[in-house]
Each structure stands twice: as C-alpha cells, then as structure tokens.
Amino acid sequence: MKTLAVIGGGITGVTTAYALAKRGYGVTLFERHRYAAMDTSFANGGQLSASNAETWTHPSTLVKGLKWMLKSDAPLLLNPKPSWHKMSWFAEFIASIPKYRQNTIATARLAIAAREHLFAWAAAEGIDFDHRREGILHIYRDKKGFDHAGEVSKLLAAGGLSRQPVTPDEMKAIEPTLAGSYYGGYYTESDSTGDIHKFTQGLAAACERLAVRCLYGQDVRAVRSDGQETRVTVATADGPEVHAFDGVVVCAGVGSRALAAQLGDRINVYPVKGYSITVNLLDAASQQAAPTVSLLDDETKLVTSRLGTGRFRVAGTAEFNGFNRDIRADRIRPLVDWVNQCFPGVSTRQVVPWAGLRPMMPDMMPRVGRGRQANVFYNTGHGHLGWTLSAATAEMLGECVVQRVPRGFHPVAGVAAAA
Ligand SMILES: Cc1cc2nc3c(=O)[nH]c(=O)nc-3n(C[C@H](O)[C@H](O)[C@H](O)COP(=O)(O)OP(=O)(O)OC[C@H]3O[C@@H](n4cnc5c(N)ncnc54)[C@H](O)[C@@H]3O)c2cc1C
Helix, strand or coil: CCEEEEECCCHHHHHHHHHHHHCCCEEEEEECCCCCCCCCCCCCCCEECHHHCCCCCCHHHHHHHHHHCCCCCCCEEECCCCCHHHHHHHHHHHHCHHHHHHHHHHHHHHHHHHHHHHHHHHHHHCCCCCCECCCEEEEECCHHHHHHHHHHHHHHHHCCCCCEEECHHHHHHHCCCCCCCCCEEEEECCCEECCHHHHHHHHHHHHHHCCCEEEECCEEEEEEECCCCEEEEEEECCEEEEEEECEEEECCHHHHHHHHHHCCCCCCCEEEEEEEEEEECCCHHHHHHCCCCEEEECCCCEEEEEECCCEEEEEEEEEECCCCCCCCHHHHHHHHHHHHHHCCCCCCCCEEEEEEEEEECCCCCCEEEECCCCCEEEEECEHHHHHHHHHHHHHHHHHHHHCCCCCEECCECCECCCC
16 A cells, blocks of 8 residues: 545544555545544643543443433533434443453553654644643542542552642642642642644644645545445535545544444444633733643543643533534533632633534444555544544554554453444
8 A cells, every 4th residue: 555545634533644655655534524623622621631541441430420410510410312323332431341441551552652652743733732841730629539539549549640649739739729628639740741733733734744634624425445445425615526546534523433334344333522721811811820730530530731931722521412612601501600619719811612523432442553445544532532532543553554464353451342
C-alpha cells in the first residue's frame, strides 16, 4: 500500500494522518467541516489524564445511572426512548463489566505511552496549544468516593501511573483558589492539560507540510473496498466525486459506525453527548481567582482546564440521546453554578457553552487495527479520552499498516477484540 485515505479530521484522524505521513505513505484526509477539529475535538475538557483512565464499566455506574436517569441536572441523562443502537450498546456495556479491571489498566498504559509522542510532536512542529504541566487533582466530598479512588489508584499503578492521596490541607496548598470543604483528594503530578482544537489545527498544518492532502468541506457519502483498492465517494457542488486509494483508515468519531457498516465491519460507537463552558477571564481578579491546576470533581463528574491566562474550561456530563447536538440550557446551568460555588471570585459574565458527542465504545476501549478487508483500518471509539489517548493509538495504527497486521484489533495489553 502506498496511498491511504483517512476519513475524519478530528484529533484521531489528524494524528493518524501524521503518523502515516511520517512513515512515508501518501495520505489524503477527508473532513466534512471547513477546518480540522470542529466536531468533538473542538472544546473538550482539555485534560491529558492518565489519572482518568478508569473505564465506566463498573457495577456502581449502573446504580448511579438509574438514580440520575431522569434528573435534568444530574451528571448522566438517558433519553428512555428505545433504539436498537442504544439497547445493543447498553447490553455490550453490561457484558464488559467483567473486564473493568483489565481495561482500566490497559487504558492507563496507553495514556502514559501517548504523552511522549504528543509532547514530541508539539515540540518538533512548534505547536502552541496552551499546554500546562501542573498535574490533575481529583477531589472527593465523601469517604465513599475517596475510598473507591484508592481502589482505582491500585489499578492505575498496575498500568504504571503513580498518584498520591492528599488531605484537604494539601489540596489547598496544591490549588489555593478552590473553595468548599472536601473529604480528600488524589493528585497526579505527571498529568497535564491543553487545548485540543489548537493542537489538532497545528498538527493538521504540520501534516500539510508533510504533503498530506487535507480535503476540507468534503462529506464522505460512500466508501467501498475489495481488499486491493478503496473507493471514497464525496459529495461536491458538482455532484459525487470518486477517489481511489490503496487503503483507508476510518477515524470518523461518531460517524465511524455507519462507515464501518459500509465496509462490512461492526464498530458499535454510540454518541455520548457532553457539555463544556469556556469562562472568559476578562479581568485580573478573575484570572487570579481561577485555578491553574486541573481538577476532576468526582461527585459532579466535571473536569477543568486553565487555557492560557484568559480562559477557564469546565466540561462533563453524559447524555444518551442519539445524534442530538442541541446545547440545552438546563445542562449548561449546573456547570456555571459549579464555577460560582467552587471559584466565587471568578466572574461568569461571559461564558461560551458547547456540546460534543463522545465516540464511545461499550467497553470504553478504542478500536485500533484492521477490519474485514486487508486494506481497511480503524482508529476510533476513544470515548471520554480521545485527547489523552490519540497520539498512542495513531502510532499503533501506523505500525498496524506497516506490518500489515491480520484482521482484529491491536492487542495493547488487553485491547484485543475480533472485528
Ligand atoms: C464534554 C467533553 C469533554 C471531554 N473531555 C476530554 C478530556 O478532558 N480529555 C480527553 O482525553 N478527552 C475528552 N473528551 C473526549 C474527546 O474530546 C474525544 O474522544 C475526541 O475529541 C474524539 O476525537 P475523534 O477524532 O474520534 O472525533 P471527532 O473530533 O468528532 O472527529 C471526527 C471527524 O470526522 C468527521 N467526519 C465524520 N463522518 C464524516 C464523513 N462521512 N465525511 C467526512 N468527515 C466525516 C467529523 O466531521 C469530525 O470532524 C471529551 C469529550 C466531550 C464531549
């Protein structure tokens, strides 16, 4: 194979295009938006968080989920209207509970491996993405949450990550701006944060310097492959246009399931909506009162990132409501209230709301590897951790293509599922 199409210009598509171009392939990237990183990779939580590697496939998620199900300001919201997609996804989610430990450990390993590539690429290509290396502090309001975190820490340690329990006083020393009373915390010094959109845009420009053809505004309507050749049909103003390649990599986020079906593969990605707000820190007092250390609040499931001096991002919540992308006021309100409570000195006069769809696999593990046809590959389904994991999975995908791996997904310590 010499020429490859990459479908999708989010973080996974752009990192994949970069990893393939570096390996000498002729890459064409198709993205339906006018620019890279306009979909889920636009305004996420910003955390590069090995410490958030715990998969959600824990029995307690089911109990909490049932309690939260119909409360509009709860961290999780489920539209009870049944669909085959949703039901099959939940059935597979429950079936993956026995792999909770193994998948959490594998995710931590992957997240640690991703750091070295991401940081090296940013340095080599001169990408400024408001990277901040001040660690991530997980905060707990009760003993139950804190004790569970202790168990999670053992799994993270098995994956190679060290994080420290901290007392409320130590939390105050780590992040003095945080208001409120807490039972305790866990601090991961090696984690960091950054702007996914800025990084992806910067890497997309680097791809073009490596002769990747980035075709924006190109909606892929059909993709076919016979194992030797792949034909990609895009919609243009003048009608459909067909491009031929030696192979294809699907990195289409929540669009991957439909494209995989056309290629004879099943990738059961579900769109799990999340919200963020970007608080513009307009005055010196707000800039002083906003945290620089990244936080994860276990009770509300919110994460934060300080982006440069002037922006404070807060993100979270999970909504199972199909491909609905509406930004709901009743889902944004709890994020603003949280900032008002935890950082009372921050002015929330100017807040930019956003919603995005996480491409989530039922077992929470990304799919990286070859499909049914020898020239069809996937790097998709990164769920709540696409920013954290993408550099590692792009490198893995690059190796899968070079080594012409057989059908199935790359066996990263437990990530082994047949296509
Ligand atoms: C609220 C929220 C907070 C988050 N916080 C974090 C965090 O703190 N840390 C972290 O690691 N992760 C986080 N995530 C997850 C992370 O943002 C995602 O996993 C990641 O952005 C997914 O990247 P992607 O490339 O797979 O998908 P996308 O960014 O959606 O890219 C897929 C691209 O494919 C294109 N596409 C799809 N179909 C077609 C087609 N037919 N033709 C042409 N183009 C097509 C789309 O337009 C899109 O641009 C968060 C997500 C959300 C929603």
